[in-house]
Amino acid sequence: MFSILRPFLFSLDPETAHDLAIKSLKFNPFPAKMFEVEEEQMLNIELLGKNFPNPIGLAAGFDKSGEVYNSLLKFGFGFIEIGTVTPLKQFGNPKPRIFRLENDDALINRLGFNNDGMEAIKNRINSDGTKGILGINIGPNKNTNDRKNDFCLGLINFFDIADYITVNISSPNTEGLRDFHDQEKLKDLLLALNKIKKENKTDISLLLKVSTEIEDNHITEIVDVATKNDIAAIILANTTNGNRENLRNKIKKEEGGISREPLQPI
Numbered sequence: 220m221f222s223i224l225r226p227f228l229f230s231l232d233p234e235t236a237h238d239l240a241i242k243s244l245k246f247n248p249f250p251a252k253m254f255e256v257e258e259e260q261m262l263n264i265e266l267l268g269k270n271f272p273n274p275i276g277l278a279a280g281f282d283k284s285g286e287v288y289n290s291l292l293k294f295g296f297g298f299i300e301i302g303t304v305t306p307l308k309q310f311g312n313p314k315p316r317i318f319r320l321e322n323d324d325a326l327i328n329r330l331g332f333n334n335d336g337m338e339a340i341k342n343r344i345n346s347d348g349t350k351g352i353l354g355i356n357i358g359p360n361k362n363t364n365d366r367k368n369d370f371c372l373g374l375i376n377f378f379d380i381a382d383y384i385t386v387n388i389s390s391p392n393t394e395g396l397r398d399f400h401d402q403e404k405l406k407d408l409l410l411a412l413n414k415i416k417k418e419n420k421t422d423i424s425l426l427l428k429v430s431t432e433i434e435d436n437h438i439t440e441i442v443d444v445a446t447k448n449d450i451a452a453i454i455l456a457n458t459t460n461g462n463r464e465n466l467r468n469k470i471k472k473e474e475g476g477i478s479r480e481p482l483q484p485i
Contacts, residue, residue, distance in 0.1 A: 233317035233326070237281075244287035254295040262297070267383050267424040267451055271352055273297035278454075279356035279385065279428075284335040285343050292351040301340070302356030303387050306372045308336030309360055312392065316475065320468035328458065329392045329475030332358055337376045344380050355381040356428070361393060367408050374415050374425075383424040386412065386450075389431075389457035391476040397430050402440045409448035416449075424451035431456040431482065458482075 231239070262273035276298035282288050285301040292299055311333030318327040334340070344353070357373025359366035370386060377384055386408070388399035399405050412425060427450045429441060445453055458476025466481065 229319070229321075232315065233319055234314065237317070241282070241286055244290040247287075247290045247293070249290075249293055251293040254293060256295070259295075264297075268422070269352055269382050271297045276300060276352075276354075279303055279354075279387070283333060285340045285355075288353060289347060289350045296351070298352035298354060298382070300354035300356055300385060302334065302385070303332045303358040303390070304334050304337055304340050304355060304373060304377075305332050305358055305360045306337050306363070306369050307360050308339065309333060318470050318473050318475070320466060320471060320477075322468050323466045323471070324480035325466065325468075326478050327470070327473045327475045328478070329473075331361060331392045332390065337372065341376050341380065349380075349382075352382045353380075354383045354385055354426070356385040356387050358387040358390065358393065359396065366395065366399075367411055370408060371411055371415055374412050374423075375419075378416070378419060378421045378423045381423065383426055383451070385426045385428050385454060387428045387457075389428045389454075391430070391432075391458060391460050397432075400430060400433060400437065400441060402437075402444055405441065405444050406448065409444065409450065413449055426450065426452045426454055428454040429456060431459040432461065456482075 259273065264271045264274050273295070274297055277291055277296050277300065279300040279302040282291060282299065282301045283303065288299040288301055309332060311331035312329050316329045316331070320327065355373075355377045357370060357377065359369035363369050374384060388396055388405070390396055399408055416423065427445050433441065442453070458478045459482060460476065462477060462481040463471045
C-alpha cells in the first residue's frame with residue numbers, strides 16, 4: 220500500500236503529508252481483523268508488568284497529541300507511545316521544520332515538541348479509552364522557567380492512565396533539555412519523580428529516553444543513576460546533530476536532528 224501512496228505523499232511537504240496521515244487515521248477505516256496473523260500469540264511478551272501482544276511498537280513523535288493511537292493499534296503494533304507531551308500547548312518551532320534528504324535516506328526535523336498540551340491530551344485519552352498498551356512520553360515546554368517541574372506535572376497528570384511513562388531528555392530541538400544528562404541533574408529529576416510515585420502510591424514504570432550524543436565516559440554514569448532510581452528501561456535513542464559529513468543532499472546543514480540511515484554508524 221505504501222509503495223502505491225509514496226509518490227503522492229512525497230509530492231507533498233513532509234509535515235503536510237504527516238498531518239494528512241493523522242487526519243486519515245481519525246476515520247479509523249480498517250477493521251483490526253484485517254491485520255491479524257495466524258498464531259500471533261507466540262509474539263506475546265511480558266514487559267514492565269504488562270502483557271504486550273508483540274515487541275514491535277511505534278515510538279513517540281508520530282502521534283504527538285494522542286489523536287489516533289487506537290487506530291494505529293489496529294495495524295498490529297504491540298504498543299503505541301504518544302508525545303512528547305508538555306504541560307502547556309505549544310506550536311513548536313517555525314515552519315518549515317521537517318526536511319527530506321531522499322538521496323541520503325534521511326530526515327531532518329526541528330519540530331520542537333509541538334503538541335496540544337497535557338489537559339487536552341488527558342481529556343482525549345479519558346474520552347477515547349485505550350485498546351492496547353499506551354506509553355506517554357513527557358517533556359518540558361520551551362519557555363518554561365522550571366523544566367524539572369514540567370516533568371513532574373507530566374507524571375502527575377498521566378500516571379493513572381498510561382501503561383508506562385517515558386522521561387524524554389533526548390531531543391536536540393529543545394534548548395537545555397539535554398542538560399539532564401548531567402549526573403547530578405538527572406539524579407535530582409529522578410528523585411523528584413519517584414517522590415511523586417510514592418506520594419500517589421503508583422508503581423507505573425518510568426523509562427528514560429537518552430540522546431545519541433553521550434560521551435562514552437558518561438554512559439556508565441547515566442546507567443548507574445537510572446538503575447539506582449528505579450528506571451525500568453532506557454530508550455535508545457533520538458535523532459542526532461552529527462553524522463552529516465558524508466551526506467549528499469544540499470540541505471544537509473539545516474538545523475535539527477537527523478534520523479534514519481545516518482544514525483546507523485553511531
